[in-house]
Amino acid sequence: MMSLAVRLRRHLRRLLLLFLSGSLLGSAYFLLSHSYPSVQLSQSGDPTSAVASSTALPPPYRTLNTREKTHSNTHQQTDTHTNKHRYPDTPTARQADTPPQPSPDPPSSVEPVVLVLVESQYSQLGQDIITILESARYPFRTEIALGKADLPPLTDQGRGRYILVIYESLLKYTGNWNRHLLHQYCLRYRVGIITFHRANQNSPPLLKLRGFPLLLRTNQVLRDASVTSHSPVLHLTRPGTDHGPLPGDDWTTFTSNHSSYQALVQARPREGGLAAGSGDTTAPGFSLGLQATVVVDEGLWDGVRRVVFGHGLGYWLHRLLLVDAVSYLTDRKLSLGLERHILVDIDDIFVGKEGTRMNTADVKALLNTQYRLRSQITNFTFNLGFSGKFYHTGTEQEDDGDDMLLQYVSEFWWFPHMYSHMQPHLFHNLTSLLDQMVLNKDFALEHGIPVDQGYAVAPHHSGVYPVHVQLYEAWKEAWAIKVTSTEEYPHLKPARYRKGFIHNDIMVLPRQTCGLFTHTILYKDYPGGSTELDHSIRGGELFLTVLLNPISVFMTHLSNYGNDRLGLYTFVHLADFISTWTHLQLLTLPPLQLAHRYFTLFPEQRQPLWQNPCDDKRHKDIWSKEKSCGRLPRTLVIGPQRTGTTALHLFLLMHPSISGPRQLDGLSPYREVQFFNTNNYHKGIDWYMDFFSLPSNVSSDFLCEKSSSYFSSEEAPRRAAALLPKAKILTLLINPSDRAYSWYQHQRAVGEHVALRFSFYKVISAGHEAAADLRSLQNHCLTPGLYSTHLGRWLQHYPANQLLILDGQQLSSDPAAVMNEVQKFLGVTPHFNYSQALMFDQQKGCWREAGRTKCLGNKERKYPVMEPEARSFLSRYYREHNINLSQLLHQLGKPLPSWLREELQKVR
């Protein structure tokens, strides 16, 4: 028998559907019938996708109560009260009796993207929100909440664009005249809202939000924040009380008489800080004498779930709760889970000046702490990195400490450093690197140190990133290394952007900072004062690092474990704080297992993205002096294929200041390096640079590389822009139909069977069911011609002024004019006179260097003209793309080539 609860739920669902369809239709009708020019509906006609920016918009669609009507005329966003009798509003009958419910079965069609509506680009709170989202790797989009009626489009063809909305300003949110559209969206897609109220000196002491059963008291001075137990928001957070004053004297607290609102955090007024009206805290969900600083609206009021903070994210507990609020309001879709892996490396074992090393008491403390930490961090084991050369080079007590470490060798994990702690990038010669490693390995074998852990670290990150290929080779050969770690990829800062990658089968894990460095040995001398370290542990940077990273590898040094034993202090207190305040399950895994886990969690990080080592001073400092960024090209000819790119490249190379790749590995001028678009990329930048000789003058001479399939490659623009952000990009366009035909004819000329078997028309018009080889040829014929798509991708990564689009037809008829344009664009000197240097060979039908006989570029092929049937098929096929291309060229302020004008005329 159907239970009452089930029947009630169904009834509510039906009511919700009725409400939704009614209000959505009503809104759509209203917006459409008033046809405000600034309100655009998406193709789906969904009113929640409206972009509303007009200041003349009507008040919200839903029935207003009397007070709201009065205020809506003046567009006043909040009511300021001192009169207790007017607080709080009684909900209208409809709201009280049948509150709309969020969809119980959320539609799957919502993008997992958070919409963040910030006050301005630079607002502190906005940046704090973004920092947390970025650190947690949650996709988000930021919009500036400008006008009172602004709302970005929320849907795209029936699909919800956002899984959660974070409004930096509660007043901007509640004061938005289109918030009913936002709420409809939230109801339909079960989307929640997080918002903050930051009071300032001008804030009235009491604020009643229009349309919400919520009263705000501002500028409160509070202490002893306690997280209430049993809140549905709590996931990572453990309830408890943070004793002591809350930072600042501008806290906002909330009271509500509606059961939808529950206190999540409550605090006591500090003496002298009690605000008027505090006696109202008898309302449901609020405790007597305590002020609610964070409240949860469970959606019983108007169907929308919210979490409202009465301060920014400067307070550590709010940062933790924000992570939980995101998880709660997205039904755990944006959630980091409870497991956190921590690996603590202790580097420089045996290295270090006398007086900064561990004695036997320190080693005992290390062992004891390791056992103690195992009760909070499963399997916790310190990972010791050693340089054998410095064994027994401390004081007598420190040498005893060395021996004690070796006595307990099996209690720890071990990894090799360089024998003499040398930086690997200084060794250009693989053999000398290997010699150093073998010395350390011999030391390890002699002292019973395990040599099979597969993990190694290089001093000062040297050679790990930027990659020193010799280091990777030597590691593999000497130690069979499979894992390393660095803080340098892609850059040291900001730390939250650090990633891993895999190169030459060695997994590189990102390393996090714990605030301890070789020189940090005394608590009292901690940079910025010892409280800095405590802040970092107690909810600050170090705590957040563990909170927001499923895997944290920390690097500490021997010197942090002698003297004050700051390393032990740090991790013991960190583990205590985490156990007190969170449900996180901490564990340690050996590096190899950890690395496998990391790349299972983040498979997209496996492939590296190489940057230019000279663009980061730290990278340059740990890059071999024998390598030079001068050996990276400054110009790329990207294609597409069959548009005259070989001729263009050879014309460029005629210029006295321009040179191309050396003819390595039998690379003829007609062969291409194809670095950015193929697996060659994984050979690393050393491989790429080996193609180029250092130009005589790095600043005025140009290295140029041409690979004509870069143009349509998905990967090439992103990779090229990461390594060569300042490069000038040259592309040649001809009619895409002719390009397709030229490719087909080229395939026939080189004896490609499928091209010989099928007519051009058969190739281009082949259906999905066609054989794979035919489809592949079709793809090569057609896809590069989707010019606007490919150009759009390059323009996502390069500014328009670094891209020159040339007319291939003109390169054929008047190359000197084109080359003059190119010279100007590149800023290359001296001016080279191509009119004199180039001659057209009538007999061969090609351009050649004056005085020489060889054709420059692929010779014009003699092949039959394209069948009219194929031409009109292709004109139709490319029609949309050609229109898009013309719009793109128009936006870029570039003239339309004649072939494009002709194609556009056909459209008409």
Ligand SMILES: Nc1ncnc2c1ncn2[C@@H]1O[C@H](COP(=O)(O)OS(=O)(=O)O)[C@@H](OP(=O)(O)O)[C@H]1O
């Ligand atoms: N100066 C000049 N300007 C413009 N076009 C020229 C020039 N010289 C040769 N060609 C024609 O370019 C076609 C070959 O293009 P690519 O060199 O880009 O081919 S490839 O991608 O490197 O295979 C090839 O086209 P088809 O004639 O269709 O085969 C050549 O004729």
